Amino acid sequence: MSAETVLFIVFAGIAVMAAVNLIWQRHPIHSALSLIVVMVSLAALYLLLGAELLAAVQIIVYAGAIMVLFVFVIMLLNAGEEERTEVSHAAKFLGVPLAVALTGLLAWRMWAFAPAAAASAVTDQNQTKMLSRLLFTDFTFPFEMTSILILIAILGAVVLAKREQ
Amino acid sequence: MNGLFAQNAYLLISLLKVAVVVLVLLTGIAYLTWFERKVVAHMQSRWGPERVGPYGLMQPLADGVKFLFKEDPTPAGADRFVYFLAPFLSLSLALCTIALIPFGPGEISIFGRSTSLSIAEINISLLIVFAFTSLSVYGVALAGWASNSKYPLLGSLRSSAQMLSYELGLTMSVVGIVLLSGTFSLRTIVLAQQGTVLGVLPRWNVFSPIMPQVIGFLCFFIAALAETNRVPFDLPEAETELVAGFHTEYASFKFAMFFMAEYAAMVTVSAVASVLFFGGWLSPFPENPAFHFTYYLPAALAAVGGVLLIVNGLRYRSKVGRVVVPVLGLILLLLAATCALPGVNPVIQGPFWLLSKIFFFLFVYVWIRGTLPRFRYDQLMAFGWKVLLPVSLANVVVTSLLILLREKR
Numbered sequence: 424m425s426a427e428t429v430l431f432i433v434f435a436g437i438a439v440m441a442a443v444n445l446i447w448q449r450h451p452i453h454s455a456l457s458l459i460v461v462m463v464s465l466a467a468l469y470l471l472l473g474a475e476l477l478a479a480v481q482i483i484v485y486a487g488a489i490m491v492l493f494v495f496v497i498m499l500l501n502a503g504e505e506e507r508t509e510v511s512h513a514a515k516f517l518g519v520p521l522a523v524a525l526t527g528l529l530a531w532r533m534w535a536f537a538p539a540a541a542a543s544a545v546t547d548q549n550q551t552k553m554l555s556r557l558l559f560t561d562f563t564f565p566f567e568m569t570s571i572l573i574l575i576a577i578l579g580a581v582v583l584a585k586r587e588q
Numbered sequence: 589m590n591g592l593f594a595q596n597a598y599l600l601i602s603l604l605k606v607a608v609v610v611l612v613l614l615t616g617i618a619y620l621t622w623f624e625r626k627v628v629a630h631m632q633s634r635w636g637p638e639r640v641g642p643y644g645l646m647q648p649l650a651d652g653v654k655f656l657f658k659e660d661p662t663p664a665g666a667d668r669f670v671y672f673l674a675p676f677l678s679l680s681l682a683l684c685t686i687a688l689i690p691f692g693p694g695e696i697s698i699f700g701r702s703t704s705l706s707i708a709e710i711n712i713s714l715l716i717v718f719a720f721t722s723l724s725v726y727g728v729a730l731a732g733w734a735s736n737s738k739y740p741l742l743g744s745l746r747s748s749a750q751m752l753s754y755e756l757g758l759t760m761s762v763v764g765i766v767l768l769s770g771t772f773s774l775r776t777i778v779l780a781q782q783g784t785v786l787g788v789l790p791r792w793n794v795f796s797p798i799m800p801q802v803i804g805f806l807c808f809f810i811a812a813l814a815e816t817n818r819v820p821f822d823l824p825e826a827e828t829e830l831v832a833g834f835h836t837e838y839a840s841f842k843f844a845m846f847f848m849a850e851y852a853a854m855v856t857v858s859a860v861a862s863v864l865f866f867g868g869w870l871s872p873f874p875e876n877p878a879f880h881f882t883y884y885l886p887a888a889l890a891a892v893g894g895v896l897l898i899v900n901g902l903r904y905r906s907k908v909g910r911v912v913v914p915v916l917g918l919i920l921l922l923l924a925a926t927c928a929l930p931g932v933n934p935v936i937q938g939p940f941w942l943l944s945k946i947f948f949f950l951f952v953y954v955w956i957r958g959t960l961p962r963f964r965y966d967q968l969m970a971f972g973w974k975v976l977l978p979v980s981l982a983n984v985v986v987t988s989l990l991i992l993l994r995e996k997r
Contacts, residue, residue: 452670452733459726479715487722488752491729495748498733498741551712551772 431471438464449504451497455490462486476550605707606687613686617851618648624954631958642901642909652844660840663735670734675838675845678727682852685720688713689859690775692869692938704775705869705938712772717860718759721815725751727849728817728834735837743833746823746965753972754814754821760980761807764987765793765864768801774860778868787874792867798994799987805865807980812857814972816850818953820960823968858949859942866945869938886940887927894920 441460448454462485469478558566622637622644629636637644662671692705710716725748732744766772769780783791793801814821823833830836835846862868873879894917901913926932963971 450667452667452730456670456730475710475712476715479712479719482719483715483722487719487725488755491722491725491748491752494726494729494733495745495752498729498745498748 427471431468434464434467434471438468449507451502451505452494455493455497458493459486459490462490474550476554601703602707605703609686609707610683613683613852613855614848616855617848618652620851620855620950621651621847622648623950624957627951627954628958631955642904642906642913655841655844658840660842663737663837665736666837667734667736670730672842674727674731674734675842675849677730678724678849679845679852681720681724681727682849682856685717685856686852686859688717688774689856689863689942690778690868691942692935693779696935706775709775710773713774714762714766714772714777714864717774717856721758722755724815724849724853727846731838731846732834735834737837739830739832740834740836743823743830743836747817747834750814750817750821750823750968750972753969754811754976757807757972757976757980758811758815760977760984761804761811762864763980763984764799764801764804767984767988767991768793768796768798774863774868778863778870781867781870782875784874790867790870790872790874792865792870794865799990801865801983801987803979803983804987805861807976807983808861808865811976811980812861813953813956814968816853816857818850818854819957820963821968822962823965854950854953855946858946858953861949862942862945867941868945869942871937871941883933883937884928886936887924887933890920890924890927894918894924 438461441457441464445454445457445461448457462481466478466481466486469475469481625647626636626644637647640646640650662668687707688710690704690706690709695702695704728747728751729744732740732742732747735741765777769777771777771780777793781790781792785791785795785797789795791797794805813819835843838846871882873882897917897920898914901917902910904910904913927936
């Protein structure tokens with residue numbers, strides 16, 4: 424087994440365990456911390472694929488900015504532990520089989536896609552330049568649309584905050 | 589044994605480099621506290637640490653022993669795991685960044701293998717530095733929350749908001765540098781700053797002929813002060829309002845870890861500032877034979893320091909001091925002699941200039957602490973969003989415009 428396989432198994436394992444822990448934990452802060460662990464191990468997986476820029480951006484944007492806001496809001500609202508009720512019958516008899524079916528379907532499709540995805544792994548040395556060129560030529564429209572979406576969200580937040588006064 | 593070494597040479601050499609850098613950094617941090625207390629004391633017409641060892645030089649050691657042996661209580665109702673995690677997160681993230689700093693040009697050989705003068709060589713090292721900086725807010729935020737106490741919580745709320753706001757300015761202020769050098773690699777950024785402007789000034793990014801990054805540097809330095817929670821942006825630990833802010837409930841070595849994290853962050857931010865804006869390991873003198881005498885500057889400085897220590901030490905007021913201080917002076921003289929050796933002399937030039945620049949910025953940090961009062965909270969936020977961010981954005985626009993015009997010609 425090569426070192427890369429070992430590292431992949433370690434980080435993929437950490438990511439999955441942290442994701443399960445995220446749902447398992449009762450306190451929002453603990454869940455948020457688990458989500459940060461998921462993001463950081465995803466960044467490590469990107470590094471193993473040779474996508475250094477994507478890994479750095481993943482940490483800076485998701486773990487370093489978005490999750491800080493999450494933690495900040497949880498602390499500000501002083502959210503307490505969540506209370507759990509008995510699982511409803513619908514969830515037990517409909518939800519569990521559906522979840523299993525969805526997982527199976529996803530696993531089957533990914534298994535079929537796996538070789539193709541590995542073949543197209545990024546090999547270019549100067550990824551930053553390549554990624555920027557793609558963003559500003561082929562994907563300009565989706566890129567600009569995303570910025571407008573974020574702008575709309577900011578405007579919505581401003582409107583909501585204004586109404587309270 | 590020989591075969592084992594050959595197989596894992598890269599790993600072993602990296603471990604050796606990590607050990608050397610961490611040892612130097614931790615000692616440096618310890619004496620930085622001594623330096624800060626001394627400088628601030630002299631600015632306020634006091635003596636500072638004087639009692640523990642000659643010139644108070646053993647003070648950091650005494651502090652360390654004290655921190656180790658103090659009782660380490662956990663407040664009632666604290667979240668034990670997060671309370672334990674926060675100081676570790678703070679310190680390890682603050683120490684990690686130094687791995688990306690290139691300390692000198694070229695390669696040196698250890699055990700017959702050549703290796704570069706930095707721990708990690710990554711082609712996007714600048715982004716990794718920012719990744720570590722953006723994560724460092726968690727240490728402070730979680731410490732305040734996990735303590736289950738009102739002052740720490742207020743401190744960590746302040747610090748989360750402050751660090752988020754100033755990170756934008758920090759990142760924007762270095763975009764000009766990335767545009768000028770066309771790379772995210774710290775080593776290549778330094779290499780792009782070789783040469784001179786008008787034959788006198790070094791071609792560092794602050795004096796860049798295309799667009800001097802003076803404004804970028806000022807934005808970077810102010811944002812970095814805020815990111816490291818230093819005066820005048822030390823609201824997360826404002827002692828007049830919040831006792832000690834986010835680390836009020838921490839004692840013993842956990843408190844020492846926050847303390848060390850703050851000073852480690854100061855050192856790494858100074859190192860990044862010197863690499864990005866002040867030519868990193870490059871000497872301020874032009875590269876021509878007329879200036880080769882500057883190669884003996886480190887040796888000369890160490891020799892002057894050694895002579896001063898011997899002369900002053902022989903007249904020191906305590907008997908122990910009259911022995912220890914001259915011995916220190918002799919060690920410095922020995923160091924000066926080593927630095928002047930033809931084999932050592934060229935190798936230490938890079939580290940010497942980088943360390944001098946770092947030292948200069950650390951002095952500025954302490955100087956600012958001795959000079960400026962603390963911001964009010966609304967002033968802090970207004971300054972970050974209404975002044976720092978627009979100014980650094982304008983710097984990006986002007987710099988990219990000038991680069992574009994230059995390429996058009």
